[in-house]
Amino acid sequence: MAESMCGPSNAVNTFQKHTSVDRTLQQDRLINRQSPSQGFRSSPGPNAGLLDPEFEAFQAGRPPLDSQVATPFTYTHTPSPFQAAGPSWVSDFQNLNIAGPAAQRQTHTPQPQQHEALKGWHQEFVRQQSGMNASHVQSPVQSGLQSSYTPMASGMHMGGQYMGGNMIGGFPGPQVASSIAVQKQPTTDMFDEEAFARAFEEAEQAELEIQAEPEALAEEGTVETETEVATETQQTIILDDSVLLAESAERLMEMESNNQTQPAIGADSILPQNQTERDTHNHDDLARTAGQLLTNVSNDTSDKFQQSKFLDLMRAFRDKEVLVDGDKIVAKPYADLENDAERAVGVAKGATENVVSA
Amino acid sequence: MLQFQTTGFNGYAVKYSPYIDSRIAVGAAQNFGLVGNGRVYVLELTSQGILCPKFYDTQDAVYDIAWSEANENQLLAACGDGTVKLFDVNVAHQPIAQWSEHSREVYSVFWNQVTKDNFVTSSWDGTLKLYNPERAQSLLTLPTHSCTYSTEFSPHSPSIISAVTSDSHIRIFDIRIPASAANHLVHLIPIHGPAPTLANINTRANPLGPRPPPSECLTHDWNKYRGTILATAGVDQIIRTFDLRAPRAGAVTLMSGHRYAVRRISWSPHNSDLLLSGSYDMSVKLWSDGNAMSDASMVTPNLGRELGEMGAHTEFVTGVDWCLFGSQGWVASTAWDQRLLVWDARTIIT
Numbered sequence A: 001m002a003e004s005m006c007g008p009s010n011a012v013n014t015f016q017k018h019t020s021v022d023r024t025l026q027q028d029r030l031i032n033r034q035s036p037s038q039g040f041r042s043s044p045g046p047n048a049g050l051l052d053p054e055f056e057a058f059q060a061g062r063p064p065l066d067s068q069v070a071t072p073f074t075y076t077h078t079p080s081p082f083q084a085a086g087p088s089w090v091s092d093f094q095n096l097n098i099a100g101p102a103a104q105r106q107t108h109t110p111q112p113q114q115h116e117a118l119k120g121w122h123q124e125f126v127r128q129q130s131g132m133n134a135s136h137v138q139s140p141v142q143s144g145l146q147s148s149y150t151p152m153a154s155g156m157h158m159g160g161q162y163m164g165g166n167m168i169g170g171f172p173g174p175q176v177a178s179s180i181a182v183q184k185q186p187t188t189d190m191f192d193e194e195a196f197a198r199a200f201e202e203a204e205q206a207e208l209e210i211q212a213e214p215e216a217l218a219e220e221g222t223v224e225t226e227t228e229v230a231t232e233t234q235q236t237i238i239l240d241d242s243v244l245l246a247e248s249a250e251r252l253m254e255m256e257s258n259n260q261t262q263p264a265i266g267a268d269s270i271l272p273q274n275q276t277e278r279d280t281h282n283h284d285d286l287a288r289t290a291g292q293l294l295t296n297v298s299n300d301t302s303d304k305f306q307q308s309k310f311l312d313l314m315r316a317f318r319d320k321e322v323l324v325d326g327d328k329i330v331a332k333p334y335a336d337l338e339n340d341a342e343r344a345v346g347v348a349k350g351a352t353e354n355v356v357s358a
Numbered sequence B: 001m002l003q004f005q006t007t008g009f010n011g012y013a014v015k016y017s018p019y020i021d022s023r024i025a026v027g028a029a030q031n032f033g034l035v036g037n038g039r040v041y042v043l044e045l046t047s048q049g050i051l052c053p054k055f056y057d058t059q060d061a062v063y064d065i066a067w068s069e070a071n072e073n074q075l076l077a078a079c080g081d082g083t084v085k086l087f088d089v090n091v092a093h094q095p096i097a098q099w100s101e102h103s104r105e106v107y108s109v110f111w112n113q114v115t116k117d118n119f120v121t122s123s124w125d126g127t128l129k130l131y132n133p134e135r136a137q138s139l140l141t142l143p144t145h146s147c148t149y150s151t152e153f154s155p156h157s158p159s160i161i162s163a164v165t166s167d168s169h170i171r172i173f174d175i176r177i178p179a180s181a182a183n184h185l186v187h188l189i190p191i192h193g194p195a196p197t198l199a200n201i202n203t204r205a206n207p208l209g210p211r212p213p214p215s216e217c218l219t220h221d222w223n224k225y226r227g228t229i230l231a232t233a234g235v236d237q238i239i240r241t242f243d244l245r246a247p248r249a250g251a252v253t254l255m256s257g258h259r260y261a262v263r264r265i266s267w268s269p270h271n272s273d274l275l276l277s278g279s280y281d282m283s284v285k286l287w288s289d290g291n292a293m294s295d296a297s298m299v300t301p302n303l304g305r306e307l308g309e310m311g312a313h314t315e316f317v318t319g320v321d322w323c324l325f326g327s328q329g330w331v332a333s334t335a336w337d338q339r340l341l342v343w344d345a346r347t348i349i350t
Helices: A011-019 A026-032 A048-060 A081-085 A089-095 A121-136 A151-157 A173-181 A193-212 A222-232 A241-256 A275-296 A309-318 A334-357
Strands: A322-325 A328-331 B002-005 B010-016 B023-029 B038-046 B049-058 B062-067 B074-079 B084-088 B097-099 B106-111 B119-123 B127-131 B140-143 B148-153 B160-165 B169-174 B185-190 B217-222 B229-234 B238-243 B253-256 B262-267 B274-279 B284-288 B305-310 B317-322 B330-335 B339-344
Touching: A275 A309, A275 A322, A309 A322, B002 B038, B002 B049, B010 B330, B010 B339, B023 B062, B023 B074, B023 B317, B023 B330, B023 B339, B038 B062, B038 B074, B038 B339, B049 B074, B049 B084, B074 B106, B119 B148, B127 B148, B127 B160, B160 B217, B160 B229, B169 B217, B217 B262, B229 B262, B262 B317, B274 B317, B274 B330
Parallel strands: B010 B062, B010 B317, B062 B106, B106 B148, B148 B217
Antiparallel strands: A322 A328, B002 B339, B010 B023, B023 B038, B038 B049, B062 B074, B074 B084, B084 B097, B106 B119, B119 B127, B127 B140, B148 B160, B160 B169, B169 B185, B217 B229, B229 B238, B238 B253, B262 B274, B274 B284, B284 B305, B317 B330, B330 B339
16 A cells, blocks of 8 residues: 555655564563673663762762762753852863763763763773673662663653653663662662553653643752753654654554544444343343334335334334343243233232222 | 245355355354354255255354355354354364454454465454464454454455444555554545545535435445455445545545445456445345446546346345356345345346
């Protein structure tokens, strides 16, 4: 059905090209990564041991142990309370152990963890790949920052605010969950399913909050606001494949039809019932349906319709002369007739009693 | 006109064998398919009339049947209990394979006519399922989210599956494209017409009056000669043809004449413009959609022409099929009057 995809290019076509790559296995690959040490970004960098005290200080909201190092590194591009530390914060930042000389210039990039290696992540990657992994791991303690190296993760933490609120799926989930919780823990399997589920719940929760109160989240905390601004500058990177998939499918559907707004008709309007409901309502429903059907064909006076056995059966259903019992159609059970008779007798008796008492 | 009595069972579907010119199958159900058992008849057309060498009883109603395209002795039955059963004519009584994956009534089954190695079913549970007859589980589930009365493979492609649903839409799936959030869906065509907009409200003049409301679509069929044309019909009594080259253009042809819902349509295997339809008005009608005529109007939708009507059935007509063999024009029809009729469509052209 490529016909409809010919012709002038448009945004949806581009989206469809994105979606025509099967990425369904990507999540599996992440899950299969058992130990963080196998992932090239998950092991602590060469200066992990130096990072920890600084990070703790940052967490505690006070200047790092080394008084020379004043400012948390995250807030290089927007005003923040921490900047009150003084105009020399830039040099302070440069003195930070986490920042190699090369990374200091990249102040526009909000994720400091991307600079934690002396000469950038790609070099670190190359080093690790070339079998020097063990010598670089100085501490088994994993920095919480490292676990959120993907820009997506901080976005998820914001509850998908910038994503139109519809992004739930995708692999960054566990990273979100771990970005806070795992900060001080020894390395564990952070891609476990619980983390996934938790992240999904968090994302959903956040989405709901956003829908209810869009501005509330912005006030939640300075840290998160900073992160949000930061992530906005990187939206092109942020657009994860799963977001693309979901969005393109959504647009395709919206474009194709107004199907969603159309009320259910015919068989779709018949909801599945459980057995007890079916038993109790079946006779009445059948009688009503049969009655409607007969009304619909009541104008037809042709011989065929007058003599139709099916329509005869429908009349019998309508008048409840026959009933569906299990998988058979049966004449109205005798028990009912007897009950009717008893009731008639009772009524008659009552009437006579009334007459007598009167 | 030949006749066979399916005593006690009301017909739901009839199919000529694609291999043997004298073999024909009927799917039927007790009590008009409301409750009770089903039965698959395997019939032989002989000089002594229509004989029934084999039949298979099923627990629930049989709503559709399909001959295997790969084995001349095998056929499928779509059952009311959600099962699909594969019968072999050489094996008595029991199906040789069964799939119980649909959660509600299976309304149609269709064998792939190109690769001949798989088949597709559709159900009230709002899904299509693709099966390989040699595998115990289905290969693929395609959601429609609506009661799906009819599904077919394109006769021109082994991977294009069409379905029409209770929500008045045609869905075209192409299982070659990778699975994505769209689940292989490539077209979603509103049968009752696109929503009116300022742009099309005046230009899209409908010769049959204002835009009809959505109505349940019960049946559809691919044209055997024009690979992009398919016809649909259903509760609103109008048979429409659509051209998939222009899925948003609306119906190409409208054929109006049935007085009640149309239950089954089938394009001729011999002529590109002939279409047979069976309806709840108890008639079978033969149509031409006019594409073979030189004066076919450039304005769409144009109106097809009713060529004739066969009125011998005395209850709702539920199954029609064309014979692939012999002199062109032989058809079979089945109805709730418990009769299979085999007749020559040329005799009803007026």
